[in-house]
Amino acid sequence: MTTVEEPAGPAGPAAEERPIGFGRMKRKEDPRFVRGKGRYVDDVKLPGMLHGAVLRSPFAHARIVSIDTSAAEAHPKVKAVITGETLAGLGLAWMPTLSMDTQAVLATDKVRFQGQEVAFVVAEDHYAARDAIELIDVDYEPLDPVVDARRALDPAAPVIRDDLEGRTDNHIFDWEAGDRAATEEVFSRADVVVEQTMLYPRVHPAPLETCGAVASMDPVDGKLTLWTTTQAPHAHRTLYAMVAGLPEHKIRVISPDIGGGFGNKVGIYPGYVCAVVGSIVTGKPVKWVEDRSENLMSTSFARDYHMNGQIAATRDGRILGVRVKVLADHGAFNSTAQPTKYPAGFFHIFTGSYDIEAAHCEVTGVYTNKAPGGVAYACSFRVTEAVYLIERMVDCLAAELGADPADLRMRNLLQPEQFPYQNKTGWEYDSGDYPACLRKAMDLAGYEELRREQAEKRERGELMGIGLSFFTETVGAGPRKHMDILGLGMADGCELRVHPTGKAVVRLSVQTQGQGHETTFAQIVAEELGIPPEDIDVVHGDTDQTPFGLGTYGSRSTPVSGAAAALVARKVRDKARIIAGAMLEVSPDDLEWTKGRWSVKGDPAMTRTIQEIALAAHGALELPEGVEGHLEATTVYNPPNLTYPFGAYICVVDVDPGTGAVKVRRFIAVDDCGTRINPMIIEGQVHGGLADGVGMALMEFIGFDEDGNCLSGSFMDYLLPTALEVPAWELGHTVTPSPHHPIGAKGIGESATVGSPPAVVNAVLDAIGVRHADMPLTPGRVWQAMRHGQVEAPQ
Amino acid sequence: MQVPASFEYQRAQSVEEALELLGRFGEEARVLAGGHSLLPMMKLRLAGPEVLVDINDLTELDHIDETGGELRVGALTRHRTLLESPLVGRHFPIIHDAERVIADPPVRNRGTIGGSLCQADPSEDLSAVCAALHAVAVIRGADGERGVAMADFHRGPYETAVGAGEMLTEVRFPVRPGSGSAYEKLERKAGDWAVAAAGVALCLEDGRMTHVGVGLAAVGAGGLHAEAVQELLEGREPSPELFEEAGRVASASCSPVTDSRGPADYKRHLAGELTKRALRRAVARAAAPAAAVKEG
Numbered sequence A: 001m002t003t004v005e006e007p008a009g010p011a012g013p014a015a016e017e018r019p020i021g022f023g024r025m026k027r028k029e030d031p032r033f034v035r036g037k038g039r040y041v042d043d044v045k046l047p048g049m050l051h052g053a054v055l056r057s058p059f060a061h062a063r064i065v066s067i068d069t070s071a072a073e074a075h076p077k078v079k080a081v082i083t084g085e086t087l088a089g090l091g092l093a094w095m096p097t098l099s100m101d102t103q104a105v106l107a108t109d110k111v112r113f114q115g116q117e118v119a120f121v122v123a124e125d126h127y128a129a130r131d132a133i134e135l136i137d138v139d140y141e142p143l144d145p146v147v148d149a150r151r152a153l154d155p156a157a158p159v160i161r162d163d164l165e166g167r168t169d170n171h172i173f174d175w176e177a178g179d180r181a182a183t184e185e186v187f188s189r190a191d192v193v194v195e196q197t198m199l200y201p202r203v204h205p206a207p208l209e210t211c212g213a214v215a216s217m218d219p220v221d222g223k224l225t226l227w228t229t230t231q232a233p234h235a236h237r238t239l240y241a242m243v244a245g246l247p248e249h250k251i252r253v254i255s256p257d258i259g260g261g262f263g264n265k266v267g268i269y270p271g272y273v274c275a276v277v278g279s280i281v282t283g284k285p286v287k288w289v290e291d292r293s294e295n296l297m298s299t300s301f302a303r304d305y306h307m308n309g310q311i312a313a314t315r316d317g318r319i320l321g322v323r324v325k326v327l328a329d330h331g332a333f334n335s336t337a338q339p340t341k342y343p344a345g346f347f348h349i350f351t352g353s354y355d356i357e358a359a360h361c362e363v364t365g366v367y368t369n370k371a372p373g374g375v376a377y378a379c380s381f382r383v384t385e386a387v388y389l390i391e392r393m394v395d396c397l398a399a400e401l402g403a404d405p406a407d408l409r410m411r412n413l414l415q416p417e418q419f420p421y422q423n424k425t426g427w428e429y430d431s432g433d434y435p436a437c438l439r440k441a442m443d444l445a446g447y448e449e450l451r452r453e454q455a456e457k458r459e460r461g462e463l464m465g466i467g468l469s470f471f472t473e474t475v476g477a478g479p480r481k482h483m484d485i486l487g488l489g490m491a492d493g494c495e496l497r498v499h500p501t502g503k504a505v506v507r508l509s510v511q512t513q514g515q516g517h518e519t520t521f522a523q524i525v526a527e528e529l530g531i532p533p534e535d536i537d538v539v540h541g542d543t544d545q546t547p548f549g550l551g552t553y554g555s556r557s558t559p560v561s562g563a564a565a566a567l568v569a570r571k572v573r574d575k576a577r578i579i580a581g582a583m584l585e586v587s588p589d590d591l592e593w594t595k596g597r598w599s600v601k602g603d604p605a606m607t608r609t610i611q612e613i614a615l616a617a618h619g620a621l622e623l624p625e626g627v628e629g630h631l632e633a634t635t636v637y638n639p640p641n642l643t644y645p646f647g648a649y650i651c652v653v654d655v656d657p658g659t660g661a662v663k664v665r666r667f668i669a670v671d672d673c674g675t676r677i678n679p680m681i682i683e684g685q686v687h688g689g690l691a692d693g694v695g696m697a698l699m700e701f702i703g704f705d706e707d708g709n710c711l712s713g714s715f716m717d718y719l720l721p722t723a724l725e726v727p728a729w730e731l732g733h734t735v736t737p738s739p740h741h742p743i744g745a746k747g748i749g750e751s752a753t754v755g756s757p758p759a760v761v762n763a764v765l766d767a768i769g770v771r772h773a774d775m776p777l778t779p780g781r782v783w784q785a786m787r788h789g790q791v792e793a794p795q
Numbered sequence B: 001m002q003v004p005a006s007f008e009y010q011r012a013q014s015v016e017e018a019l020e021l022l023g024r025f026g027e028e029a030r031v032l033a034g035g036h037s038l039l040p041m042m043k044l045r046l047a048g049p050e051v052l053v054d055i056n057d058l059t060e061l062d063h064i065d066e067t068g069g070e071l072r073v074g075a076l077t078r079h080r081t082l083l084e085s086p087l088v089g090r091h092f093p094i095i096h097d098a099e100r101v102i103a104d105p106p107v108r109n110r111g112t113i114g115g116s117l118c119q120a121d122p123s124e125d126l127s128a129v130c131a132a133l134h135a136v137a138v139i140r141g142a143d144g145e146r147g148v149a150m151a152d153f154h155r156g157p158y159e160t161a162v163g164a165g166e167m168l169t170e171v172r173f174p175v176r177p178g179s180g181s182a183y184e185k186l187e188r189k190a191g192d193w194a195v196a197a198a199g200v201a202l203c204l205e206d207g208r209m210t211h212v213g214v215g216l217a218a219v220g221a222g223g224l225h226a227e228a229v230q231e232l233l234e235g236r237e238p239s240p241e242l243f244e245e246a247g248r249v250a251s252a253s254c255s256p257v258t259d260s261r262g263p264a265d266y267k268r269h270l271a272g273e274l275t276k277r278a279l280r281r282a283v284a285r286a287a288a289p290a291a292a293v294k295e296g
């Protein structure tokens, strides 16, 4: 079912509504944030707390000859200096990554990227810790670095991971999906084949709060409490137990308010481990919070996919097949965060939203002397790269055929009756009405009128461009059978307890970083139980207080934990029915549910509210045989399939012919995330993602020079868009509920980040009449493209 | 959090005291004005002065006065004060053009004209503006005051005519009838340093351009004063052909380098393009000063 509604304004009276369930309402967490009362890791201050700082490598690739820490140790305020050697003694010099590789906590043999952790100083204050790291004398013997991933597999390339037994090259993995032979067959009979090489450059999540931890090992009871910036507190606790050999019940991970994650806070960083070791060694709590440059230079980046795409079609514009070859730059350690069996994430979805006959892709992962990580950054595990690839290829095909990009898409989109749809790499898209969504975006944009305006402007020598993208997302991992992280299945628990007075607490395994979970999850429970969201406390981010689960990334919170919250509320509702039956002295079968109450069928006066039932459940009421008191339930939700949000985006840009400067004039986004829980939160998520997308398309980029020096270590060089670089967003939506999800919700967190970059790039290229130019489309690069028809690799 | 190494802090209560402190500590001391260039460098530990002499109490250095055919601007005058001054806008719309695109409001609330000029970053917008306006820097030391023309003030990247034990106290701009000026800057995002920028100031006398000043930012240290362009334009009548020629000369006379802001050939192109644009607007403003006031 698709309903097409008009977008409501972001503010206005609707914003004041207080729904009991789904609907627009202001976020419950915002009063504390707008008052500056959020509590972040750096706000944690404990008695006797010490401060840590990390000494980092100035080289991209160098052998460590010696480390002299004596001067640092002599500093009057220094309490401990920890090196790789210290850690090796504890068996902690290396740690496993989320991709079954190992990563140095503190370097022992070599440094493998600029900014790599070499030593950790614990001192009485942060200033002294910083001063002391400058007193450590490291003797390095520089080695040739591998900076360009395309050179990583040259036979002469230096071997980066000589720590790995028997390793003689920089190759990490080969992975493929789809049907090679069938794809070759459709290509052989295609009228038109278009090929394009493109780079999705390395970018960074750049959360405003950098990463950090406060570790407090209680020397008396042996319990470690770790306040840390993590999107996945439970997974982190289990990993610390496995890595450090600490018993899991003696570890408590608390993820307090998190100032943005975007995937940057999925993995475990050496600094966290060092804070823990620092606390064990000194017997005092140790705080470590990285600075901006450390965050940009050493923590999880995203993308860095060198892609070659080919698209095959008939002369009249029917897309037959797609094939792709990818070279994936994973940096110095393969610590990408993704379900372990998926080395290229969910790149399978590069077939996009189109009804094609065959597809095939091959991905090769390589090591380079750059910061490790990858996948992170609002990308649903490589869906961003996949969507960019297919949406650029469709535009290249349109250019080749002389077709209108909107027409070409419309002609090839999957039709509503094709769902559930098996794509050509083996994934099942759950639901959608793609043509209605694209049509709606074109109507909102006034597409025909825009094309007329563009033609007129061209006559006058003005450069205006219109770019489209149509994306299909795949989010909400598991099922656990197929998806795990280091053996931990991707299924999430939820606990709900209704107190005697009818207020409730719901406990989640996932952890918000700004997505508004305290509101959304209260609304989900409210919708199921009829208790106002204000009366429902949402507890998350503390492993001692919440059930196990894998955390928040890949837009999985609502698809997975949202389902768990709805199901646990239904369990409570079912129990309430039995208790209401006892209260009303009727059989539960004779009761019917209307939001917030059970009533006797045909006799609405015979009714009990959920609040009355809660009191009775805790009171003196004689409960039926076998029914326990109280009103609570737990559940674990294992998703049967991923969910598939989608959307149609249209971007309008003006390009200054004299300078190459791009102005994003309009951006129309029509999203379908299935059932809409809180439209205001959805709009907020879309706004943020669109700004992200404009940033990636036009300015964000982590660059390196030929020696492997990172050139983007501050916000002066790593550019984030502001309100001044983005237009007033024009949003619309369609609603196609997911058929397999308890409330039909599909997830929205990453849609806009995934869908918007190709729309912006397509618009700029449409304006300047060039087939392809790699992001970021800074004025200089646009000018180069205008002048030479192509641009050099970004620097 | 990035933190600086330790340093000593002195807060001067008069220019004399500031000079005394600077004299006493010599090379180890640095003036602290708005701190928006110096403090970031200290936090990144690129600068490590042993003593900071804070001049923020010296209100006598925070002024804008018109006297004797000059506009005199105290070294401690904030970006924001310049931006909000109608007097500045009337005489020198180029300053308002530039101030609107320097950093962001929090930086403009604190950053000063003196700090901008003394920082001597080749990308500093006010340096190019002051060059175009043929401003004179007033430097004071224990032995008194001297005026230094802009062309001689900047000695190279991060190097000025201000010696140890001295400070910049004032910047003086000649006020001339029939003048017009404009600033054109290209940035990658709002508040970014210039990819390239061009400032032009001139007077129209009997339809001819006089007192022409052209300043370029971010296209090489030698580019601050585009003397070849000034010479080309001086005494000539404005015309589209001449503007094109001025753009070509500006391109040829600068020495940009390739970096993350853009390739050198692009910046060279921009120097020309932005010079042309600034020139057109400066001439238009000189021809119709009333419109310039409204716009500024």
Ligand SMILES: Cc1cc2nc3c(=O)[nH]c(=O)nc-3n(C[C@H](O)[C@H](O)[C@H](O)COP(=O)(O)OP(=O)(O)OC[C@H]3O[C@@H](n4cnc5c(N)ncnc54)[C@H](O)[C@@H]3O)c2cc1C
Pocket: B030, B031, B032, B033, B034, B035, B036, B037, B038, B039, B040, B075, B076, B101, B102, B103, B104, B107, B110, B111, B112, B113, B114, B115, B116, B118, B119, B123, B124, B125, B126, B162, B166, B167, B168, B169, B191, B192, B193, B194
């Ligand atoms: C985020 C950000 C963005 C910016 N963007 C831009 C931009 O787009 N364009 C631009 O032009 N600038 C930009 N700036 C720089 C800004 O304009 C600074 O404020 C200015 O460059 C320095 O002024 P200040 O008063 O803060 O100087 P300070 O930082 O206090 O001092 C700078 C230097 O000048 C010396 N000094 C200061 N005053 C005197 C004096 N009276 N006599 C002798 N020496 C003195 C100091 O000792 C120091 O060496 C930006 C700054 C920031 C932080």
